[in-house]
Amino acid sequence: MGTVYALVSGKGGVGKTTITANLGIALSQKGKKVLLVDSDIAMANLSLLLGMHSSPITLHDVLLGESSLQDAIYDGPGGVSFVPSGLSFESYRRVDSARLAGVIASVKEDFDYILLDAPAGIETNVMSALSAADNVLLVTMPISPSIADVLKTKIVAERLNAKPIGVIVNFVRNEKGEIMPDDIMKMLELPIYGLIPYDQDIRKSFMREKIMPTILFKPNSKGVEAINQIAEKLTGVSSTIRIKKQGIITRFLNKLSSIFKRKPKEKTLREEVKEKTKSVPEIDEDLPEISEDSIEVEE
Protein backbone atom coordinates (compact mmCIF):
# COMPACT_ATOMS: atom_id res chain seq x y z
CA MET A 1 0.00 0.00 0.00
CA GLY A 2 1.50 3.32 -1.06
CA THR A 3 1.60 6.53 0.91
CA VAL A 4 -0.03 9.69 -0.36
CA TYR A 5 1.80 12.96 0.27
CA ALA A 6 0.23 16.35 -0.43
CA LEU A 7 2.66 19.20 -1.00
CA VAL A 8 0.87 22.34 0.08
CA SER A 9 1.65 25.95 0.85
CA GLY A 10 -0.18 29.08 1.83
CA LYS A 11 1.21 31.27 -0.90
CA GLY A 12 1.63 30.47 -4.55
CA GLY A 13 5.05 30.64 -6.16
CA VAL A 14 6.96 28.99 -3.33
CA GLY A 15 8.02 26.08 -5.54
CA LYS A 16 5.52 23.30 -4.81
CA THR A 17 5.25 22.17 -8.42
CA THR A 18 8.99 22.23 -9.02
CA ILE A 19 9.65 20.33 -5.79
CA THR A 20 6.90 17.77 -6.54
CA ALA A 21 8.32 17.04 -10.00
CA ASN A 22 11.94 16.78 -8.89
CA LEU A 23 11.13 14.90 -5.68
CA GLY A 24 9.03 12.38 -7.60
CA ILE A 25 11.84 11.72 -10.05
CA ALA A 26 14.37 11.50 -7.17
CA LEU A 27 12.19 8.84 -5.51
CA SER A 28 11.81 7.02 -8.81
CA GLN A 29 15.59 7.02 -9.26
CA LYS A 30 15.78 5.23 -5.90
CA GLY A 31 13.73 2.41 -7.36
CA LYS A 32 10.33 3.45 -6.01
CA LYS A 33 7.08 3.38 -7.96
CA VAL A 34 5.94 6.97 -8.01
CA LEU A 35 2.73 8.62 -9.17
CA LEU A 36 2.60 12.40 -9.50
CA VAL A 37 -0.87 13.94 -9.50
CA ASP A 38 -1.52 17.51 -10.55
CA SER A 39 -4.28 18.16 -8.02
CA ASP A 40 -4.18 21.88 -8.72
CA ILE A 41 -7.30 21.50 -10.82
CA ALA A 42 -7.77 25.23 -11.37
CA MET A 43 -4.20 26.29 -12.16
CA ALA A 44 -2.50 23.17 -13.45
CA ASN A 45 1.26 23.65 -13.95
CA LEU A 46 2.84 20.30 -13.27
CA SER A 47 2.02 19.05 -16.75
CA LEU A 48 3.87 22.06 -18.18
CA LEU A 49 6.98 21.30 -16.14
CA LEU A 50 6.87 17.64 -17.16
CA GLY A 51 6.25 18.59 -20.79
CA MET A 52 2.92 16.71 -20.87
CA HIS A 53 0.34 19.45 -21.29
CA SER A 54 -1.32 17.87 -24.32
CA SER A 55 -2.48 14.67 -22.61
CA PRO A 56 -6.01 13.84 -23.88
CA ILE A 57 -7.49 12.39 -20.65
CA THR A 58 -6.99 14.38 -17.47
CA LEU A 59 -7.94 14.44 -13.80
CA HIS A 60 -10.87 16.66 -14.78
CA ASP A 61 -12.36 13.79 -16.81
CA VAL A 62 -11.81 11.40 -13.91
CA LEU A 63 -13.44 13.73 -11.36
CA LEU A 64 -16.35 14.28 -13.75
CA GLY A 65 -16.82 10.51 -13.83
CA GLU A 66 -16.18 10.39 -17.58
CA SER A 67 -12.94 8.35 -17.39
CA SER A 68 -11.23 6.03 -14.96
CA LEU A 69 -8.03 7.11 -13.22
CA GLN A 70 -6.13 4.27 -14.91
CA ASP A 71 -6.87 5.92 -18.27
CA ALA A 72 -5.45 9.22 -17.04
CA ILE A 73 -2.10 7.79 -15.87
CA TYR A 74 0.75 8.51 -18.30
CA ASP A 75 4.44 7.62 -18.32
CA GLY A 76 6.24 10.78 -17.32
CA PRO A 77 9.92 11.71 -17.54
CA GLY A 78 12.47 10.10 -15.20
CA GLY A 79 10.43 6.95 -14.65
CA VAL A 80 7.46 8.52 -12.86
CA SER A 81 3.80 7.98 -13.65
CA PHE A 82 1.74 11.10 -13.99
CA VAL A 83 -1.88 12.23 -13.83
CA PRO A 84 -2.24 15.65 -15.50
CA SER A 85 -4.94 18.13 -14.66
CA GLY A 86 -6.93 19.72 -17.43
CA LEU A 87 -6.18 23.20 -18.67
CA SER A 88 -9.79 23.76 -19.79
CA PHE A 89 -11.68 26.39 -17.79
CA GLU A 90 -15.03 24.88 -18.74
CA SER A 91 -14.33 21.43 -17.32
CA TYR A 92 -12.75 22.98 -14.22
CA ARG A 93 -16.05 24.71 -13.47
CA ARG A 94 -17.90 21.39 -13.59
CA VAL A 95 -15.42 19.34 -11.56
CA ASP A 96 -16.24 18.22 -8.01
CA SER A 97 -12.86 18.10 -6.28
CA ALA A 98 -14.40 16.40 -3.23
CA ARG A 99 -14.16 13.14 -5.22
CA LEU A 100 -10.36 13.32 -5.26
CA ALA A 101 -9.86 11.26 -2.07
CA GLY A 102 -11.86 8.32 -3.45
CA VAL A 103 -10.10 8.51 -6.81
CA ILE A 104 -6.61 8.50 -5.27
CA ALA A 105 -7.50 5.68 -2.87
CA SER A 106 -8.30 3.48 -5.87
CA VAL A 107 -4.65 3.40 -7.03
CA LYS A 108 -2.82 3.36 -3.69
CA GLU A 109 -2.03 -0.32 -4.10
CA ASP A 110 -0.17 0.25 -7.37
CA PHE A 111 2.43 2.77 -6.18
CA ASP A 112 4.92 3.26 -3.35
CA TYR A 113 4.58 7.02 -3.33
CA ILE A 114 1.78 9.22 -4.60
CA LEU A 115 2.66 12.93 -4.59
CA LEU A 116 -0.15 15.47 -4.91
CA ASP A 117 0.82 18.88 -6.21
CA ALA A 118 -1.82 20.90 -4.36
CA PRO A 119 -3.07 24.38 -5.13
CA ALA A 120 -2.02 27.29 -2.92
CA GLY A 121 -4.34 28.71 -0.29
CA ILE A 122 -7.04 27.17 1.88
CA GLU A 123 -9.97 26.92 -0.52
CA THR A 124 -12.06 23.86 -1.36
CA ASN A 125 -9.62 22.40 -3.90
CA VAL A 126 -6.82 22.53 -1.33
CA MET A 127 -9.05 20.87 1.25
CA SER A 128 -9.76 18.07 -1.23
CA ALA A 129 -6.04 17.45 -1.72
CA LEU A 130 -5.47 17.54 2.04
CA SER A 131 -8.24 15.06 2.73
CA ALA A 132 -6.89 12.71 0.03
CA ALA A 133 -3.42 12.61 1.60
CA ASP A 134 -1.99 10.40 4.33
CA ASN A 135 0.77 12.89 5.05
CA VAL A 136 1.15 16.58 4.35
CA LEU A 137 4.39 18.36 3.55
CA LEU A 138 4.23 22.12 3.96
CA VAL A 139 6.32 24.17 1.53
CA THR A 140 7.36 27.67 2.52
CA MET A 141 9.96 30.35 1.94
CA PRO A 142 12.02 31.54 4.93
CA ILE A 143 10.15 34.85 5.16
CA SER A 144 7.34 35.83 7.51
CA PRO A 145 4.41 36.27 5.02
CA SER A 146 5.04 32.84 3.55
CA ILE A 147 5.27 31.26 7.01
CA ALA A 148 2.12 33.04 8.22
CA ASP A 149 0.20 31.63 5.25
CA VAL A 150 1.56 28.11 5.53
CA LEU A 151 0.59 28.20 9.19
CA LYS A 152 -3.04 28.73 8.16
CA THR A 153 -2.74 25.81 5.76
CA LYS A 154 -1.45 23.70 8.64
CA ILE A 155 -4.45 24.69 10.78
CA VAL A 156 -6.84 23.76 7.94
CA ALA A 157 -5.02 20.44 7.46
CA GLU A 158 -5.49 19.66 11.14
CA ARG A 159 -9.18 20.59 10.96
CA LEU A 160 -9.53 18.00 8.21
CA ASN A 161 -7.63 15.44 10.29
CA ALA A 162 -4.84 15.37 7.70
CA LYS A 163 -1.37 14.78 9.11
CA PRO A 164 1.23 17.49 8.52
CA ILE A 165 4.58 15.72 8.99
CA GLY A 166 7.15 18.34 8.10
CA VAL A 167 8.22 21.51 6.38
CA ILE A 168 10.26 22.04 3.23
CA VAL A 169 11.90 25.46 3.17
CA ASN A 170 12.57 26.65 -0.36
CA PHE A 171 14.57 29.58 -1.76
CA VAL A 172 17.03 29.60 1.15
CA ARG A 173 19.65 32.30 0.53
CA ASN A 174 21.23 32.32 4.01
CA GLU A 175 20.60 36.02 4.47
CA LYS A 176 20.51 37.48 7.98
CA GLY A 177 16.87 38.50 7.67
CA GLU A 178 15.64 35.02 6.76
CA ILE A 179 13.74 33.12 9.41
CA MET A 180 16.09 30.46 10.71
CA PRO A 181 15.13 26.77 10.47
CA ASP A 182 14.96 26.52 14.28
CA ASP A 183 12.40 29.32 14.42
CA ILE A 184 10.36 27.82 11.56
CA MET A 185 10.27 24.50 13.42
CA LYS A 186 9.15 26.22 16.60
CA MET A 187 6.50 28.32 14.88
CA LEU A 188 5.01 25.50 12.85
CA GLU A 189 5.67 22.86 15.51
CA LEU A 190 6.95 20.53 12.80
CA PRO A 191 10.37 19.17 11.81
CA ILE A 192 12.22 20.49 8.78
CA TYR A 193 12.26 17.93 5.98
CA GLY A 194 14.48 19.90 3.67
CA LEU A 195 16.21 23.21 3.09
CA ILE A 196 16.41 23.92 -0.62
CA PRO A 197 18.83 26.71 -1.53
CA TYR A 198 17.93 29.38 -4.07
CA ASP A 199 19.23 27.81 -7.25
CA GLN A 200 19.45 29.50 -10.64
CA ASP A 201 19.38 26.10 -12.34
CA ILE A 202 15.96 25.34 -10.84
CA ARG A 203 14.67 28.82 -11.70
CA LYS A 204 15.74 28.27 -15.28
CA SER A 205 13.97 24.94 -15.68
CA PHE A 206 10.93 26.80 -17.05
CA MET A 207 13.13 28.85 -19.38
CA ARG A 208 14.26 26.20 -21.80
CA GLU A 209 13.10 25.26 -25.27
CA LYS A 210 12.14 21.84 -23.90
CA ILE A 211 10.93 22.33 -20.35
CA MET A 212 11.96 19.58 -17.94
CA PRO A 213 12.65 19.15 -14.21
CA THR A 214 16.13 20.27 -13.16
CA ILE A 215 17.03 16.82 -11.82
CA LEU A 216 17.10 15.56 -15.41
CA PHE A 217 19.39 18.17 -16.94
CA LYS A 218 21.44 19.39 -13.95
CA PRO A 219 21.47 16.49 -11.45
CA ASN A 220 24.40 17.95 -9.51
CA SER A 221 22.91 21.36 -8.82
CA LYS A 222 22.58 22.57 -5.21
CA GLY A 223 18.80 22.50 -5.29
CA VAL A 224 18.62 18.98 -6.68
CA GLU A 225 21.07 17.81 -4.01
CA ALA A 226 18.69 19.14 -1.33
CA ILE A 227 15.70 17.48 -3.03
CA ASN A 228 17.59 14.19 -3.12
CA GLN A 229 18.09 14.52 0.64
CA ILE A 230 14.32 14.90 1.09
CA ALA A 231 13.80 11.78 -1.02
CA GLU A 232 16.26 9.94 1.22
CA LYS A 233 14.27 11.01 4.27
CA LEU A 234 11.00 9.86 2.78
CA THR A 235 12.48 6.49 1.90
CA GLY A 236 13.88 6.11 5.40
CA VAL A 237 17.55 6.86 4.81
CA SER A 238 18.63 9.49 7.31
CA SER A 239 20.94 12.27 6.23
CA THR A 240 22.22 15.53 7.61
CA ILE A 241 21.13 18.88 6.22
CA ARG A 242 24.11 21.16 5.79
CA ILE A 243 23.56 24.89 5.54
CA LYS A 244 26.70 26.22 3.96
CA LYS A 245 27.29 29.90 4.67
CA GLN A 246 29.50 31.74 2.21
CA GLY A 247 32.41 33.70 3.64
CA ILE A 248 32.89 37.37 2.80
CA ILE A 249 35.72 36.61 0.31
CA THR A 250 33.62 34.07 -1.59
CA ARG A 251 30.69 36.50 -1.67
CA PHE A 252 33.01 39.27 -2.93
CA LEU A 253 34.46 37.07 -5.68
CA ASN A 254 30.99 35.89 -6.74
CA LYS A 255 29.74 39.45 -6.90
CA LEU A 256 32.80 40.58 -8.83
CA SER A 257 32.44 37.76 -11.35
CA SER A 258 28.70 38.50 -11.77
CA ILE A 259 29.49 42.15 -12.54
CA PHE A 260 31.95 41.23 -15.28
CA LYS A 261 29.84 38.41 -16.67
CA ARG A 262 28.64 39.34 -20.15
CA LYS A 263 24.90 39.55 -20.55
CA PRO A 264 23.35 38.86 -23.99
CA LYS A 265 22.69 42.09 -25.78
CA GLU A 266 18.96 42.90 -25.73
CA LYS A 267 17.36 43.59 -29.07
CA THR A 268 15.42 46.77 -29.57
CA LEU A 269 11.77 46.50 -30.62
CA ARG A 270 12.67 47.98 -34.00
CA GLU A 271 15.34 45.29 -34.57
CA GLU A 272 12.95 42.53 -33.49
CA VAL A 273 10.16 43.69 -35.81
CA LYS A 274 12.64 44.01 -38.67
CA GLU A 275 13.95 40.50 -38.09
CA LYS A 276 10.48 38.95 -37.82
CA THR A 277 9.20 40.53 -40.99
CA LYS A 278 12.22 39.26 -42.96
CA SER A 279 10.98 35.67 -43.09
CA VAL A 280 7.95 33.69 -41.94
CA PRO A 281 8.96 31.40 -39.07
CA GLU A 282 8.90 27.67 -39.78
CA ILE A 283 6.17 25.62 -38.10
CA ASP A 284 7.38 22.37 -36.62
CA GLU A 285 4.66 19.81 -37.16
CA ASP A 286 6.26 17.13 -36.42
CA LEU A 287 10.64 11.85 5.46
CA PRO A 288 10.95 10.02 8.75
CA GLU A 289 11.37 12.85 10.99
CA ILE A 290 14.42 14.98 11.42
CA SER A 291 15.55 16.43 14.72
CA GLU A 292 16.97 19.85 15.40
CA ASP A 293 20.36 18.23 16.10
CA SER A 294 20.73 17.05 12.54
CA ILE A 295 20.92 20.59 11.17
CA GLU A 296 24.49 21.74 10.99
CA VAL A 297 25.55 25.25 10.13
CA GLU A 298 28.92 25.43 8.46
CA GLU A 299 30.68 28.78 8.62
Place this chain on the structure above:
Amino acid sequence: MKSVRNFAGKLLGLDNTEIPKEQLNAISEILSKFHFNTNSKDLRKLLKTLRKKHLVDNICVASKNGSVIASTSNGNSLKEAVIGTAMFNYIKSEIPKSETILIKSNEWYMLMPYKNKIFIVRAPASLSTVEFNALAKEVEGKLTKGKSF
Protein backbone atom coordinates in the same frame (compact mmCIF):
# COMPACT_ATOMS: atom_id res chain seq x y z
CA MET B 1 28.51 59.06 0.63
CA LYS B 2 25.31 56.99 0.56
CA SER B 3 25.87 55.96 -3.05
CA VAL B 4 29.46 54.93 -2.27
CA ARG B 5 28.19 52.86 0.66
CA ASN B 6 25.53 51.28 -1.58
CA PHE B 7 28.10 50.48 -4.26
CA ALA B 8 30.50 49.00 -1.71
CA GLY B 9 27.64 47.01 -0.21
CA LYS B 10 26.68 45.63 -3.61
CA LEU B 11 30.27 44.84 -4.54
CA LEU B 12 31.00 43.05 -1.26
CA GLY B 13 27.58 41.39 -1.23
CA LEU B 14 26.93 42.75 2.27
CA ASP B 15 23.77 41.48 3.89
CA ASN B 16 21.71 44.31 5.38
CA THR B 17 18.57 42.26 6.03
CA GLU B 18 17.10 41.69 9.49
CA ILE B 19 14.67 39.24 11.03
CA PRO B 20 11.22 40.86 11.63
CA LYS B 21 10.89 39.67 15.25
CA GLU B 22 7.55 41.38 15.95
CA GLN B 23 5.94 39.59 13.01
CA LEU B 24 7.31 36.26 14.18
CA ASN B 25 5.77 36.75 17.63
CA ALA B 26 2.42 37.57 16.02
CA ILE B 27 2.61 34.42 13.87
CA SER B 28 3.45 32.26 16.89
CA GLU B 29 0.40 33.65 18.69
CA ILE B 30 -1.91 32.57 15.85
CA LEU B 31 -0.98 28.92 16.23
CA SER B 32 -1.33 28.96 20.01
CA LYS B 33 -5.04 29.80 19.57
CA PHE B 34 -5.65 26.73 17.42
CA HIS B 35 -4.88 23.86 19.75
CA PHE B 36 -7.95 21.74 20.39
CA ASN B 37 -8.16 18.79 22.70
CA THR B 38 -10.53 16.35 21.04
CA ASN B 39 -9.84 13.52 23.48
CA SER B 40 -12.80 14.32 25.71
CA LYS B 41 -14.86 11.34 26.80
CA ASP B 42 -17.94 13.54 27.10
CA LEU B 43 -19.65 13.78 23.67
CA ARG B 44 -21.19 17.16 24.45
CA LYS B 45 -17.78 18.53 25.44
CA LEU B 46 -16.29 17.08 22.29
CA LEU B 47 -18.93 18.76 20.15
CA LYS B 48 -18.21 22.07 21.88
CA THR B 49 -14.52 21.67 21.03
CA LEU B 50 -15.35 20.72 17.44
CA ARG B 51 -17.58 23.79 17.22
CA LYS B 52 -14.54 25.97 17.92
CA LYS B 53 -12.24 23.86 15.75
CA HIS B 54 -14.50 24.05 12.70
CA LEU B 55 -15.64 27.61 13.43
CA VAL B 56 -19.37 26.84 13.42
CA ASP B 57 -22.17 28.07 15.72
CA ASN B 58 -23.94 24.84 16.51
CA ILE B 59 -23.63 21.09 15.93
CA CYS B 60 -26.48 18.67 16.46
CA VAL B 61 -26.15 14.92 15.89
CA ALA B 62 -29.46 13.15 15.43
CA SER B 63 -30.54 9.64 14.52
CA LYS B 64 -32.51 9.20 11.29
CA ASN B 65 -35.81 9.06 13.20
CA GLY B 66 -35.20 12.51 14.69
CA SER B 67 -34.03 11.70 18.21
CA VAL B 68 -31.11 13.71 19.55
CA ILE B 69 -27.79 11.93 20.10
CA ALA B 70 -25.87 15.03 21.15
CA SER B 71 -26.04 18.76 20.58
CA THR B 72 -24.23 21.93 21.55
CA SER B 73 -27.41 24.04 21.71
CA ASN B 74 -29.09 24.73 25.02
CA GLY B 75 -32.77 23.82 25.07
CA ASN B 76 -33.36 23.78 21.30
CA SER B 77 -31.69 20.48 20.51
CA LEU B 78 -34.90 18.45 20.30
CA LYS B 79 -36.56 20.96 17.95
CA GLU B 80 -33.41 21.19 15.80
CA ALA B 81 -33.08 17.42 15.51
CA VAL B 82 -36.75 16.89 14.59
CA ILE B 83 -36.92 19.73 12.04
CA GLY B 84 -33.48 18.93 10.57
CA THR B 85 -34.21 15.24 10.15
CA ALA B 86 -37.70 15.88 8.71
CA MET B 87 -36.23 18.39 6.26
CA PHE B 88 -33.50 15.96 5.23
CA ASN B 89 -35.91 13.06 4.80
CA TYR B 90 -38.28 15.20 2.72
CA ILE B 91 -35.56 16.44 0.37
CA LYS B 92 -34.07 12.95 0.16
CA SER B 93 -37.47 11.62 -0.94
CA GLU B 94 -37.71 14.30 -3.66
CA ILE B 95 -34.04 14.15 -4.74
CA PRO B 96 -32.90 10.61 -3.86
CA LYS B 97 -29.21 11.21 -4.61
CA SER B 98 -28.91 14.10 -2.11
CA GLU B 99 -25.67 13.92 -0.15
CA THR B 100 -25.48 17.27 1.59
CA ILE B 101 -28.18 19.90 1.94
CA LEU B 102 -27.28 23.55 2.40
CA ILE B 103 -29.91 26.12 3.26
CA LYS B 104 -29.06 29.79 3.30
CA SER B 105 -31.12 31.92 5.64
CA ASN B 106 -29.54 34.66 7.77
CA GLU B 107 -26.98 31.96 8.42
CA TRP B 108 -26.31 28.57 6.87
CA TYR B 109 -28.12 25.39 7.87
CA MET B 110 -26.31 22.32 6.70
CA LEU B 111 -27.58 18.77 6.82
CA MET B 112 -25.51 15.70 6.06
CA PRO B 113 -26.11 11.99 6.65
CA TYR B 114 -23.18 9.94 7.92
CA LYS B 115 -23.39 6.31 9.11
CA ASN B 116 -27.11 6.32 9.95
CA LYS B 117 -26.95 9.71 11.64
CA ILE B 118 -27.88 13.18 10.49
CA PHE B 119 -25.44 15.96 11.24
CA ILE B 120 -27.14 19.34 11.52
CA VAL B 121 -24.73 22.26 11.56
CA ARG B 122 -25.47 25.97 11.80
CA ALA B 123 -22.73 28.43 10.80
CA PRO B 124 -22.23 31.95 9.45
CA ALA B 125 -20.52 30.53 6.34
CA SER B 126 -21.09 27.28 4.48
CA LEU B 127 -18.76 24.35 5.04
CA SER B 128 -17.37 22.40 2.11
CA THR B 129 -18.42 18.76 1.89
CA VAL B 130 -14.80 17.79 2.60
CA GLU B 131 -14.87 19.77 5.85
CA PHE B 132 -18.33 18.50 6.77
CA ASN B 133 -17.11 14.93 6.25
CA ALA B 134 -14.07 15.54 8.46
CA LEU B 135 -16.31 16.83 11.25
CA ALA B 136 -18.70 13.88 10.96
CA LYS B 137 -15.83 11.38 10.83
CA GLU B 138 -14.35 12.81 14.00
CA VAL B 139 -17.63 12.47 15.90
CA GLU B 140 -18.29 9.00 14.47
CA GLY B 141 -14.73 7.93 15.38
CA LYS B 142 -15.42 8.80 19.01
CA LEU B 143 -18.80 7.05 19.01
CA THR B 144 -17.48 3.83 17.50
CA LYS B 145 -14.47 3.65 19.80
CA GLY B 146 -16.94 2.53 22.43
CA LYS B 147 -16.10 5.23 24.91
CA SER B 148 -18.57 5.98 27.66
CA PHE B 149 -20.21 9.28 26.87
